[in-house]
Amino acid sequence: MHQLALWIVTASTEDEFDPNDVTPGVIGFVLTILVMIAVLLLVLDMVRRIRRVNYRAEVREQLEAERQAAEAEQAGDADGESVDGGDDRPKG
Known part of the structure; x- marks a missing residue:
């Protein structure tokens, strides 16, 4: 082992x-x-x-928020309330 190390050192010089x-x-x-x-x-x-992935994520978030708002509006209409909070049901 030592001879190999000695041979490498002397060969390089x-x-x-x-x-x-x-x-x-x-x-x-x-x-x-x-x-x-x-x-x-x-x-x-x-x-x-x-950058493209970030923009797509922002658009998805906006679309999801719009979808949830539309669903909430439809749920409000189904309950008989208008968007302004008034009651659209006929009285009487």
């Missing part, structure tokens, strides 16, 4: 490298820009979708 081989260069720069553009487009799409 013996190798000479060309700085041009270990830098990202133009290809790395272009790929980084492409990844940044892809992430930006995904974030914009996500924001658009979240």
Whole structure:
């Protein structure tokens, strides 16, 4: 085990490298820009979708409130009361 660690350390110090081989260069720069553009487009799409979901939820709430108001109005009419609270039933 110790020999393996010693071999790894000595092997890494013996190798000479060309700085041009270990830098990202133009290809790395272009790929980084492409990844940044892809992430930006995904974030914009996500924001658009979240906004759409929120608007749909608001519309559903409004429709539900209108439906409940209409049901309450119909229930009031069925009881013989008008919307203003008066009695529409004939007297006598």
